Amino acid sequence: MQVSSLILNPGLSLLIRIQNIWKRFGEKQVLRGISFDVRDKETTVVLGRSGGGKSVLLKMIIGLVKPDSGSIEVDSKDVTKMNYKELRAMRFKFGFLFQGAALFDSMTVGENIALSLRRHTGWTEKEINESIEFALHIVGLDNVAEVMPSSLSGGMKKRVGLARAVALTPRYVLYDEPTTGLDMETADGINLLIKDMRTKLGITSIVVTHDIHSAFVVGDRFAVLENGTTLMTGTREEIQQSENEEVRKYINSSLPMTEGNRA
Amino acid sequence: MAETYTGNVQNHPLTFFAIIGERSSAFFEHLARYCSLMWWMLRNVHNAKEYSRNIYQQMVMIGNDSIPIVVFVSAFVGMVTAVQSAYQLYDWIPRAVVGSLVVKSVLLELTPLLTALVLAGKVGATITAELGTMRVTEQIDALEALAFDSISFLITPRVLSGMLMFPVLIIFGDLVAIIGGLIGSVAVANIPAEAFINGMKSSFETKDAIFGIIKANFFGFTITSVACYQGYYVEGGSEGVGKATMGTVVLTCLAVVVMDFILASILL
Ligand SMILES: Nc1ncnc2c1ncn2[C@@H]1O[C@H](COP(=O)(O)OP(=O)(O)OP(=O)(O)O)[C@@H](O)[C@H]1O
Ligand SMILES: [Mg+2]
Numbered sequence: 267m268q269v270s271s272l273i274l275n276p277g278l279s280l281l282i283r284i285q286n287i288w289k290r291f292g293e294k295q296v297l298r299g300i301s302f303d304v305r306d307k308e309t310t311v312v313l314g315r316s317g318g319g320k321s322v323l324l325k326m327i328i329g330l331v332k333p334d335s336g337s338i339e340v341d342s343k344d345v346t347k348m349n350y351k352e353l354r355a356m357r358f359k360f361g362f363l364f365q366g367a368a369l370f371d372s373m374t375v376g377e378n379i380a381l382s383l384r385r386h387t388g389w390t391e392k393e394i395n396e397s398i399e400f401a402l403h404i405v406g407l408d409n410v411a412e413v414m415p416s417s418l419s420g421g422m423k424k425r426v427g428l429a430r431a432v433a434l435t436p437r438y439v440l441y442d443e444p445t446t447g448l449d450m451e452t453a454d455g456i457n458l459l460i461k462d463m464r465t466k467l468g469i470t471s472i473v474v475t476h477d478i479h480s481a482f483v484v485g486d487r488f489a490v491l492e493n494g495t496t497l498m499t500g501t502r503e504e505i506q507q508s509e510n511e512e513v514r515k516y517i518n519s520s521l522p523m524t525e526g527n528r529a
Numbered sequence: 530m531a532e533t534y535t536g537n538v539q540n541h542p543l544t545f546f547a548i549i550g551e552r553s554s555a556f557f558e559h560l561a562r563y564c565s566l567m568w569w570m571l572r573n574v575h576n577a578k579e580y581s582r583n584i585y586q587q588m589v590m591i592g593n594d595s596i597p598i599v600v601f602v603s604a605f606v607g608m609v610t611a612v613q614s615a616y617q618l619y620d621w622i623p624r625a626v627v628g629s630l631v632v633k634s635v636l637l638e639l640t641p642l643l644t645a646l647v648l649a650g651k652v653g654a655t656i657t658a659e660l661g662t663m664r665v666t667e668q669i670d671a672l673e674a675l676a677f678d679s680i681s682f683l684i685t686p687r688v689l690s691g692m693l694m695f696p697v698l699i700i701f702g703d704l705v706a707i708i709g710g711l712i713g714s715v716a717v718a719n720i721p722a723e724a725f726i727n728g729m730k731s732s733f734e735t736k737d738a739i740f741g742i743i744k745a746n747f748f749g750f751t752i753t754s755v756a757c758y759q760g761y762y763v764e765g766g767s768e769g770v771g772k773a774t775m776g777t778v779v780l781t782c783l784a785v786v787v788m789d790f791i792l793a794s795i796l797l
Contacts, residue, residue, distance in 0.1 A: 270740040318782055325670065328673075350678075362671070368667035370663075370664075370668055371668070382676070382677075497704075
């Protein structure tokens with residue numbers, strides 16, 4: 267299979283390397299030494315408990331949150347040591363889907379997507395409008411460009427957030443719970459989109475999710491976090507066959523979500 | 530006993546100073562963060578393409594949308610100044626003095642100060658609530674993630690608009706207040722319009738008006754920048770936004786009266 271050959275290919279470069287990340291907020295030690303690698307053109311799924319620091323970790327990768335210690339290398343440059351100019355140049359390569367979508371509520375859906383297109387491309391208004399339509403279309407939303415975000419449902423906001431994140435076809439996309447709050451059919455559509463982003467466009471992604479079905483559909487490689495540390499990393503097969511009880515708990519706890527039980 | 534003593538810090542005589550120390554160190558922390566925010570803004574102010582799109586919108590919000598309340602407040606300020614001046618005058622003082630008093634106090638003090646206090650509520654609270662909501666709903670993070678400089682994008686246009694529009698509003702307010710003074714004099718204090726206008730002309734000095742405008746500029750900067758700071762660094766969800774908004778109104782009102790005194794001492 268194409269996927270496993272990619273994984274087994276030892277010549278692949280590491281693109282994002284997370285090493286021994288520690289972070290505390292006030293009294294609360296959230297991360298206690300997280301390490302894992304994200305490889306070129308692969309989708310890495312991060313599993314972990316609610317409140318385990320997954321969203322914080324994603325934000326650290328684009329330098330929105332600074333770790334107390336540890337390093338995060340993107341294209342062999344340490345994000346934690348970058349100055350603001352370097353950070354901005356690096357962020358340009360990323361698409362980020364926020365857990366709560368984080369749409370700009372003073373702008374229409376179309377303007378939300380157009381904002382970065384206008385700034386970062388030299389496109390004409392016509393080209394921008396076409397890209398907006400296209401980006402909304404691939405997340406399954408049509409005729410919402412003129413609507414204000416406040417009148418969308420949670421799942422629709424999420425999809426607009428996704429359209430905004432991928433509109434510029436970034437090199438990396440970080441998805442924070444892309445399928446949470448979506449119905450099965452739409453969720454499957456999003457899973458397919460994430461898969462396509464990798465296979466057709468060669469985009470490297472990190473997906474944080476609680477939806478184990480989605481995780482196994484999109485993920486090539488997994489990192490399981492527990493108590494602020496990396497419990498296990500491995501390929502899909504390795505995770506599925508893991509004897510580790512804690513890891514099995516994640517997989518089994520989500521059995522009701524698997525394909526067979528859905529109908 | 531030693532145990533209870535260390536265990537029960539609340540009764541320790543040093544606690545009072547500890548609290549003051551803690552409060553003042555928090556104050557200096559805020560001050561340092563505020564200054565570095567302003568420094569960042571200033572250093573990137575030449576980069577107008579970051580914020581030019583937003584500046585018009587902010588000028589409308591801060592300037593245009595504040596006109597009704599400024600007109601209302603200024604008109605009444607002018608009228609009440611006229612009526613009270615007339616009331617305080619001895620019979621042998623010429624009535625034209627009312628015109629002088631109104632124009633002096635309106636230009637120098639009343640319109641700039643009262644307008645600023647009203648706008649501290651209206652403009653300051655709006656800005657803090659807006660930016661605070663953007664912070665807690667991760668919209669500021671989203672801007673940064675899209676490779677925008679969120680400070681230049683959000684704060685610079687607001688502060689610049691404040692510095693530009695406050696003087697405009699104050700000039701407008703001055704005009705309305707003087708008309709209000711005239712109306713108050715004629716309608717309530719039975720002073721002929723001619724006398725009022727003569728008094729006004731005799732004591733009008735351009736530098737008074739300019740002083741008021743300089744004050745407006747400072748007030749505009751202070752109100753918008755403090756409001757932006759409060760909103761940009763909100764913590765603690767929507768409750769935090771509420772607290773920060775209230776904090777903005779209190780802080781900016783205090784800052785305005787203190788600054789008013791300092792500027793008067795220096796410039797007059
Ligand atoms: N800016 C912050 N200030 C204080 N605490 C924070 C901040 N951001 C995150 N935390 C804390 O860090 C912990 C991890 O948060 P995070 O949102 O990363 O969890 P998560 O793994 O994404 O959870 P979920 O699966 O529910 O989204 C939480 O306890 C949260 O309260
Ligand atoms: Mg999260």
